[in-house]
Amino acid sequence: xxxxxxxxxxxxxxxxxxxxxxxxxxxxxxxxxxxxxxxxxxxxxxxxxxxxxxxxxxxxxxxxxxxxxxxxxxxxxxxxxxxxxxxxxxxxxxxxxxxxxxxxxxxxxxxxxxxxxxxxxxxxxxxxxxxxxxxxxxxxxxxxxxxxxxxxxxxxxxxxxxxxxxxxxxxxxxxxxxxxxxxxxxxxxxxxxxxxxx
Amino acid sequence: xxxxxxxxxxxxxxxxxxxxxxxxxxxxxxxxxxxxxxxxxxxxxxxxxxxxxxxxxxxxxxxxxxxxxxxxxxxxxxxxxxxxxxxxxxxxxxxxxxxxxxxxxxxxxxxxxxxxxxxxxxxxxxxxxxxxxxxxxxxxxxxxxxxxxxxxxxxxxxxxxxxxxxxxxxxxxxxxxxxxxxxxxxxxxxxxxxxxxxxxxxxxxxxxxxxxxxxxxxxxxxxxxxxxxxxxxxxxxxxxxxxxxxxxxxxxxxxxxxxxxxxxxxxxxxxxxxxxxxxxxxxxx
Numbered sequence: 001x002x003x004x005x006x007x008x009x010x011x012x013x014x015x016x017x018x019x020x021x022x023x024x025x026x027x028x029x030x031x032x033x034x035x036x037x038x039x040x041x042x043x044x045x046x047x048x049x050x051x052x053x054x055x056x057x058x059x060x061x062x063x064x065x066x067x068x069x070x071x072x073x074x075x076x077x078x079x080x081x082x083x084x085x086x087x088x089x090x091x092x093x094x095x096x097x098x099x100x101x102x103x104x105x106x107x108x109x110x111x112x113x114x115x116x117x118x119x120x121x122x123x124x125x126x127x128x129x130x131x132x133x134x135x136x137x138x139x140x141x142x143x144x145x146x147x148x149x150x151x152x153x154x155x156x157x158x159x160x161x162x163x164x165x166x167x168x169x170x171x172x173x174x175x176x177x178x179x180x181x182x183x184x185x186x187x188x189x190x191x192x193x194x195x196x197x198x
Numbered sequence: 199x200x201x202x203x204x205x206x207x208x209x210x211x212x213x214x215x216x217x218x219x220x221x222x223x224x225x226x227x228x229x230x231x232x233x234x235x236x237x238x239x240x241x242x243x244x245x246x247x248x249x250x251x252x253x254x255x256x257x258x259x260x261x262x263x264x265x266x267x268x269x270x271x272x273x274x275x276x277x278x279x280x281x282x283x284x285x286x287x288x289x290x291x292x293x294x295x296x297x298x299x300x301x302x303x304x305x306x307x308x309x310x311x312x313x314x315x316x317x318x319x320x321x322x323x324x325x326x327x328x329x330x331x332x333x334x335x336x337x338x339x340x341x342x343x344x345x346x347x348x349x350x351x352x353x354x355x356x357x358x359x360x361x362x363x364x365x366x367x368x369x370x371x372x373x374x375x376x377x378x379x380x381x382x383x384x385x386x387x388x389x390x391x392x393x394x395x396x397x398x399x400x401x402x403x404x405x406x407x408x409x410x411x412x413x414x415x416x417x418x419x420x421x422x423x424x425x426x427x428x429x430x431x432x433x434x435x436x437x438x439x440x441x442x443x444x445x446x447x448x449x450x451x452x453x454x455x456x457x458x459x460x461x462x463x464x465x466x467x468x469x470x471x472x473x474x475x476x477x478x479x480x481x482x483x
Binding site: 158 | 257310364
């Protein structure tokens with residue numbers, strides 16, 4: 001089981017603002033995009049034969065006391081130890097999400113190497129990274145119109161359809177409801193499958 | 199005289215040198231702002247989307263710019279056969295519009311993913327070498343570069359790795375000769391590893407065209423190698439020798455550099471009568 005860190009800007013996130021503006025222009029009539037939030041997700045995996053408990057305490061200390069992952073002046077974060085992270089990744093109230101990862105390797109070995117140079121963390125085996133877009137949308141019937149919005153501003157399939165993810169470079173998962181952490185881990189761990197664009 | 203529009207989107211930073219490179223081969227270049235009426239663009243014969251960081255690369259390089267009305271108009275003009283060259287960030291925009299490889303109209307079939315090289319990540323700025331292949335884009339973009347010659351060009355990008363998740367698209371890019379320019383080793387052979395292959399692109403693609411051959415998404419910067427003075431003094435081989443021999447000779451330094459072939463090819467394709475010296479021997483050779 002992995003420890004989890006999520007980070008997001010607490011100052012204005014200009015990328016999210018731009019995504020909001022660009023996304024609104026792509027939505028079908030009657031559907032509104034009310035809010036959009038971008039989070040970075042880090043999974044800290046134990047080395048083979050180790051448990052996350054071996055490194056969680058010093059890792060939490062490193063996150064709190066250095067600006068390696070988070071600058072507290074501009075970012076907020078949540079660090080969840082493996083035993084305290086709960087069963088699943090819950091969307092914020094009223095939101096649905098898109099979890100996106102690179103199609104290639106999700107391990108960030110350069111980041112791991114740099115982290116271990118600055119903060120020795122015995123037992124830490126890998127850091128995997130992904131991005132989550134949280135969206136608050138409303139359809140003509142008052143529901144979230146998730147499918148329509150996902151088609152309009154989710155993975156780019158056509159020139160006029162899709163925005164947040166290019167599926168040739170990234171794999172993505174629609175987060176309609178709380179997603180078990182085991183599925184999040186598998187999604188980041190497994191190879192992204194090829195598909196046929198046409 | 200043929201006229202080309204260089205599209206200025208917030209965040210691009212190569213529009214002036216791109217315009218100069220076009221002017222140097224006799225193409226009249228006009229910098230057009232992204233928010234001018236899109237209809238203004240129809241009067242041009244060719245379009246250049248320059249390098250930089252359109253909309254600060256927010257969301258993903260090229261993703262937001264690809265949805266601009268001006269870019270949609272350029273896509274429309276491309277479908278009518280007009281020429282479109284996207285350099286670096288401009289290439290990222292073209293990929294996000296689906297104009298390249300354009301196997302199925304309106305579909306986005308490739309991406310420009312973050313560079314991949316052993317023990318490296320992020321932005322990479324260095325000179326590399328490319329070689330042209332036969333393909334539908336040769337007449338418009340590489341006719342001035344003999345197929346057996348290698349051209350050194352500078353690259354400067356973090357997301358320049360052409361990828362597709364669709365095996366059919368990959369097969370067709372190769373079979374139909376859409377990988378117009380590829381990264382190569384100094385002797386012109388296939389680039390097999392970093393640094394000859396700087397980013398891990400599929401098929402070592404540096405420049406990808408559409409099937410009609412009128413649109414090119416090119417990651418290296420030919421406008422930054424359009425004059426001899428752009429070549430680094432320590433560059434090995436013929437271009438480096440020329441550069442060193444030209445020290446102190448302003449006229450020679452202002453002469454054609456290894457990136458000039460792209461603009462010369464464009465000029466030929468547009469039927470531009472060369473200005474004196476514009477198509478001088480040397481470019482691409």
